[in-house]
Amino acid sequence: MPTANGLKKNMIQINNLSKVYRTKTIETTALNNINLHVEKGEFLSIMGPSGCGKSTLLNIIGLLDEPTSGEIKIDGNGIKTYNSKATAKFRNQRLGFIFQSFHLIPDLNILDNVELPLIYRNIGRKERKRLSEAALESVGLKNRMNHYPAQLSGGQKQRVAIARAIVGKPNIILADEPTGNLDSAMGNEVMDILIDLNKTSKTTIVMVTHDANMAKRTDRLMRLYDGTQIQ
Amino acid sequence: MIFNYLKLSISVLKRRKFFTFISLFGISFTLAILMLVISLLETELGKNAPLSDRENLVFVDHLIVQKMKPDTTQLVDSSLVAGIMKYDTTYTYEEKEVNTHVSSSNLWFLKEHFTKLPSASNYTFCTTGASTNIFVNDKKLNLDLVYADHRYWEIFDFTFLEGRPFDENILKSEESAVVISQKMAMKYFGQKNNVVGKEIKFPDANYKVIGLVKDPSQIIVYADVYLPNTKKIGFPGKPNKYFGSYWGIFKADSKNKVKNIKSEIHSIANNMTFYDPAELNKMTIHPKTDKELYAHLVVSGKTPEQSKKLFFGILFSLLALFALLPTLNLVNLNVTRIMERASEIGVRKAFGANRSHIVYQFIFENIVLTILGGMIGFIIALILIKLINDGQVQDLITLKVNFNFFIYSILLILFFGILSGFLPALKMSKLHIVNALKK
Numbered sequence: 001m002p003t004a005n006g007l008k009k010n011m012i013q014i015n016n017l018s019k020v021y022r023t024k025t026i027e028t029t030a031l032n033n034i035n036l037h038v039e040k041g042e043f044l045s046i047m048g049p050s051g052c053g054k055s056t057l058l059n060i061i062g063l064l065d066e067p068t069s070g071e072i073k074i075d076g077n078g079i080k081t082y083n084s085k086a087t088a089k090f091r092n093q094r095l096g097f098i099f100q101s102f103h104l105i106p107d108l109n110i111l112d113n114v115e116l117p118l119i120y121r122n123i124g125r126k127e128r129k130r131l132s133e134a135a136l137e138s139v140g141l142k143n144r145m146n147h148y149p150a151q152l153s154g155g156q157k158q159r160v161a162i163a164r165a166i167v168g169k170p171n172i173i174l175a176d177e178p179t180g181n182l183d184s185a186m187g188n189e190v191m192d193i194l195i196d197l198n199k200t201s202k203t204t205i206v207m208v209t210h211d212a213n214m215a216k217r218t219d220r221l222m223r224l225y226d227g228t229q230i231q
Numbered sequence: 232m233i234f235n236y237l238k239l240s241i242s243v244l245k246r247r248k249f250f251t252f253i254s255l256f257g258i259s260f261t262l263a264i265l266m267l268v269i270s271l272l273e274t275e276l277g278k279n280a281p282l283s284d285r286e287n288l289v290f291v292d293h294l295i296v297q298k299m300k301p302d303t304t305q306l307v308d309s310s311l312v313a314g315i316m317k318y319d320t321t322y323t324y325e326e327k328e329v330n331t332h333v334s335s336s337n338l339w340f341l342k343e344h345f346t347k348l349p350s351a352s353n354y355t356f357c358t359t360g361a362s363t364n365i366f367v368n369d370k371k372l373n374l375d376l377v378y379a380d381h382r383y384w385e386i387f388d389f390t391f392l393e394g395r396p397f398d399e400n401i402l403k404s405e406e407s408a409v410v411i412s413q414k415m416a417m418k419y420f421g422q423k424n425n426v427v428g429k430e431i432k433f434p435d436a437n438y439k440v441i442g443l444v445k446d447p448s449q450i451i452v453y454a455d456v457y458l459p460n461t462k463k464i465g466f467p468g469k470p471n472k473y474f475g476s477y478w479g480i481f482k483a484d485s486k487n488k489v490k491n492i493k494s495e496i497h498s499i500a501n502n503m504t505f506y507d508p509a510e511l512n513k514m515t516i517h518p519k520t521d522k523e524l525y526a527h528l529v530v531s532g533k534t535p536e537q538s539k540k541l542f543f544g545i546l547f548s549l550l551a552l553f554a555l556l557p558t559l560n561l562v563n564l565n566v567t568r569i570m571e572r573a574s575e576i577g578v579r580k581a582f583g584a585n586r587s588h589i590v591y592q593f594i595f596e597n598i599v600l601t602i603l604g605g606m607i608g609f610i611i612a613l614i615l616i617k618l619i620n621d622g623q624v625q626d627l628i629t630l631k632v633n634f635n636f637f638i639y640s641i642l643l644i645l646f647f648g649i650l651s652g653f654l655p656a657l658k659m660s661k662l663h664i665v666n667a668l669k670k
């Protein structure tokens with residue numbers, strides 16, 4: 001594996017992982033025998049044609065979905081259950097998500113949206129506010145914290161989503177086409193924030209993208225084709 | 232956490248105005264109607280004066296007196312045993328009824344047999360408010376009259392606004408004295424107070440008003456005028472007869488003595504010496520508690536106890552059914568509404584919410600909504616109750632709004648809120664994160 005120093009700790013470890021969707025009529029192999037190791041502090045991008053299984057893989061890494069077979073370890077912890085309280089807590093403390101369509105909660109203002117992960121951590125109100133304001137500050141949106149998502153542009157929404165993903169200081173950030181709905185200027189802005197985050201706080205990032213220019217800026221690229229890893 | 236749920240609930244309700252309006256409309260009217268029913272039940276069946284002791288009372292509202300004739304049936308059974316025909320004859324002796332009378336009792340009859348029940352600490356023989364057309368002051372008035380003895384006022388704790396009840400001396404001297412209710416004071420004198428000492432002209436005599444009571448709302452004790460049962464006009468009846476217009480009402484010291492009173496009454500009926508055994512020779516009495524009495528007015532089971540079960544069973548089923556339809560409606564509305572929020576559920580789960588977080592959140596939201604609806608419903612109910620009490624819609628009943636009514640209403644609201652919130656919340660909490668996020 002072409003990495004700078006071979007002694008680094010594995011943050012994500014995936015061995016012989018497959019995912020098969022079975023419906024009454026057809027069986028789709030979304031992922032076929034994937035082996036992937038992502039080191040702590042690494043920024044990995046995943047590319048591939050539509051339907052090749054990128055989102056499926058990212059969801060499995062994020063413990064949002066269950067593999068059909070194979071093994072997954074996050075930060076040394078083997079994952080066995082997916083619906084348990086323990087897994088919910090694990091997600092809450094170690095993972096942060098950024099989605100292509102932002103998925104901000106429309107009924108909550110920006111500050112409350114960013115606070116979301118902290119609420120499930122039972123952190124006090126004042127502390128939550130302080131951390132969330134800091135996160136919003138780092139994406140340059142502190143002045144918008146009392147707005148509602150509908151009042152923001154796409155790029156701003158995605159920056160809020162990034163603030164939400166980083167507010168709990170997770171070990172891993174999983175981003176599924178974070179720039180997919182944005183024009184290139186806004187996309188680059190979001191990318192700058194992610195790269196800065198990766199450099200300064202050594203957060204491991206796995207990002208799915210369709211944009212080769214974005215992928216170039218990351219440490220490593222993984223290519224998927226029809227559920228199989230080709231690079 | 233709770234503060235967050237509350238904040239979110241309010242913001243959701245504010246931002247989804249149409250949904251909020253529709254839900255509140257349904258919830259508030261349903262709850263208002265149910266609260267009206269609660270008030271009605273509390274008024275009629277609650278431990279309110281003058282029936283504060285109602286749970287310790289046993290009522291003999293009617294007697295069943297029959298003529299029975301012994302009857303023999305002969306049943307012949309033939310069978311072939313070892314080639315010989317054998318005949319088995321069975322005789323069944325049973326009593327066949329020839330004649331059945333059902334009616335309330337004669338005052339003399341009650342006095343003769345029911346003054347010494349060992350378990351009864353007190354008793355009264357009275358009529359219940361029968362509506363009668365009476366010429367009073369040459370005017371035809373429709374009045375509810377109760378004929379009672381002095382013990383009536385010990386059994387029932389009427390609120391005397393003026394004067395006093397009639398006592399044993401008045402009964403013995405057959406003095407023409409009456410106690411009247413406020414409605415009667417209004418009807419007859421056109422004033423609600425200062426009526427003690429005035430006279431009311433009945434066909435047989437002029438009666439002096441000696442007491443004024445607050446209008447009772449319960450049917451059992453409601454009347455315009457309460458007269459001593461020794462007066463001729465009170466239909467005291469004649470000796471050696473079973474039937475008349477009177478009830479026997481017996482009071483137990485404690486609730487568990489109620490049973491004893493009942494069995495003592497049964498045994499009196501079973502050991503009755505009949506005035507003319509050739510005429511009538513079997514007596515059955517179904518002594519009732521007040522709830523059984525109400526139940527028996529509506530449904531007739533084999534025993535008062537059965538009637539009670541049946542009546543309250545039917546009553547609560549109807550109420551449940553009535554509450555169920557809007558509940559299902561709200562469940563449905565909630566499911567649709569929450570479905571729109573699938574992506575929110577997905578996001579919450581992705582960021583660490585477990586299933587119970589989601590369930591609590593949506594139940595909480597629903598309870599906030601129901602409490603709002605409940606408060607509106609409560610106001611609607613109060614307005615309706617006021618309209619009913621003020622208007623002449625229901626002359627008999629003055630609906631009560633008391634502490635129990637308030638407590639039952641709150642319980643109702645919580646029950647409704649949890650019930651209609653739980654199913655949708657549970658359903659949504661099961662939503663698969665990846666699918667939820669696709670929406």
Ligand SMILES: Nc1ncnc2c1ncn2[C@@H]1O[C@H](COP(=O)(O)OP(=O)(O)OP(=O)(O)O)[C@@H](O)[C@H]1O
Nearest residue numbers: 021022028029030049050051052053054055056057
């Ligand atoms: N719930 C599902 N049931 C059945 N098949 C599914 C399901 N989810 C995904 N698939 C299939 O699995 C394959 C991989 O899907 P996935 O969403 O991972 O692709 P993707 O690489 O993210 O595509 P895109 O670039 O368009 O987002 C596809 O063929 C898809 O149809």
Ligand SMILES: [Mg+2]
Nearest residue numbers: 054055056176
């Ligand atoms: Mg995808």
